[in-house]
Amino acid sequence: MTASETGTHDRLALQGGTPVISPPHRFVWPRVSDGDRAAVNALMDAGELSYYGREGVLEELEDLWSARLGGRRTLGLASGTAALHSAFASLGAGPGDEVLAPTNTFLATVMPLVQLGATPVLCDAEPDTGNIDPAAVAAAVTPRTVGIVVTHLWGHPCDMDPILQVARRHGLWVVEDCSHAHGASYHGREVGTLGDAAAFSFQAAKIVYAGQGGLLASGDTETHERACLLGHFRVRAEQDVTSELSRYTSTGFGLNYRMHPFAAALALSSSRALEERVATRQKLLGRLADGLAGIDGILTPVTRPGCDRGAYYGFKPRLTGPWLAAGARTVADALAREGLDVHPPGSRPLHLLSLFADGEVPLHRSGPPVRLPAHRPGDFPVAEELHRTSLSLPTFTFPDEAELVDRYCEAFEKVARHLPELTGSGGGTGRADGTGGTSGAAT
Ligand SMILES: Cc1ncc(COP(=O)(O)O)c(C=O)c1O
Structure with a gap:
């Protein structure tokens, strides 16, 4: 000693x-860099405060990520949540549809599904990586299942081969939530190129940070065009939508998910680093x-x-x-x-949160609540054990x-x-409900 x-x-x-x-x-x-500051200041000086089309630093950002992701069409968006919503809405998830999803993730991976009226069907985790368990995915498929969303948790790629096999066998789409895993790869393939669409968050805690921002990478033209229409109208939609969907470019499909140029500038600067x-x-x-x-x-x-x-x-x-x-x-x-x-x-497994425990969401002031599977502690023991320990x-x-x-x-x-x-000073072995965790972003 x-x-x-x-x-x-x-x-x-x-x-x-x-x-x-x-x-x-x-x-x-x-740590905001000199390059980050210069990039935003240049836009301030030029008075570039909003983009109507694919232009400026937004275009550079999308091109950079498209080049990384094997030429996939990319769309800079207001947040990672917007990217997930755009993916689900475009690939097709609505009332009566079930989408298999990890319980061990940040809530934004599944909340857009709830908003669309689709049912996230939660699955347990693998004990070593904490990622969604492919065996649990295979076991949870029903005739109502339309898709699978996975999160490459803490940067570790999900075991995609068996997950993609299940998807192929049942004709399901796959969305990758890459919000923790910029630049990660699975057997030589970069995450974001493995499923039908991929969402990235550029929120401030992420390694690529926009402050608030996100990006969708689509595996096919129709998904990209539909996502573009969901969050854009006129100029951007006219630039990107060339199929028979082009008759909707003057209105789009109803939301404004455009990325702020300052956010695009920060995301570009941090993407380069x-x-x-x-x-x-x-x-x-x-x-x-x-x-x-x-x-x-x-x-x-x-x-x-x-x-x-x-x-x-x-x-x-x-x-x-x-x-x-x-x-x-x-x-x-x-x-x-x-x-x-x-x-x-900080983030508890989703099934321990009120929304997924109650089994119903009072989404609207009138009318019946949206029904979800009701969960209780013990439903997904691996995820709970990982959280507790x-x-x-x-x-x-x-x-x-x-x-x-x-x-x-x-x-x-x-x-x-x-x-x-x-030992014995009052800590015990912790509680499965994650007492003591914070309620902010995935930490
Ligand atoms: C796994 C995961 N998915 C989605 C999101 C949502 O991203 P955003 O905050 O950009 O909407 C986050 C953000 O923390 C996340 O950790």
Whole structure:
């Protein structure tokens, strides 16, 4: 035992010892770059505040993503949620239709389905990646199923081959929610090119950030044209819609999902930095995983052979053994007192949220509520277990954070030495309903 291990340095900060990191670390994302600022200022100076067509930085952004995604038609939109809504509406999801979806995702993956009157049918997760379980997908198909939506959770690609097989066998469409996985790949194929359509969020927490913004990549012309009509009319619709659907370009199909030019400029600037940021993030999270891997009872995130996590949107080690006996909340508190920005995951599995527990949504002031399958804790045990036993750590992305990563590992080692003192301090093993989680974006 070293001198520091016997002195106040080794006493937990929770018990009056010296924190490993002081002042406490607060993960800041994004770091707005000079390039981001210059891109938005240039639009301000030019008075470019709205686009009617495919033009300017929006066109550059769409071209960049189209080139990444094997030439797919792309459409910059107001948000990732708008991209998902556009995909579902265009591929066809409405009253009476069922769409298979992960319970382990952020709510926006399925909420547009509820808005369309379709039924999201939730499926459990795979225990290692947390992604939708292909076996659960196969088992949930009914004559009413029209499609499947998957989320490449925390950047790890879903096991797409068996999912696409189920889709082919039953004539279903597949939407990829790529909001966590910009630049990720599955056996050499980039996510966003695997299904019939793909949605990306460029919300501020994402590695490609617009502030608010999103992008739809369509696998066929009709899906692109319909999505274009849903959120645009006149100029943009006239440019993109050339089939018999062109008779609707003067009205579109009713919504305004246009992307703000400032958002497109930020998304373009951060898209250009994607490769570099992915490389540094993967290196730093690899360093963090290596540092934590030697600690008994901590399971670091897996990356399956043939998969690349790309943006690696979340780093969620799992607690077992003595860590779990102490409880995720207690462990998170102890680490936070050591100066770490660590917390239990914010997003609960969807089936534990009121909307999916109640089985009905009072969507309209009058008329009957929209019916959904009603769920209760225990319905999807793998997703619940993952939520109950995970911690959320920062996704370090900049070279100047390497030292900080080592301090994080040091703090975990320190808390590991004190776990017996924490056990029985009130944390228990946590609750499946995720008590203590925050209610914001997927974290
Ligand atoms: C998995 C997933 N899908 C969709 C979205 C929604 O994206 P947006 O906030 O751009 O509407 C998010 C945002 O956090 C997300 O994490």
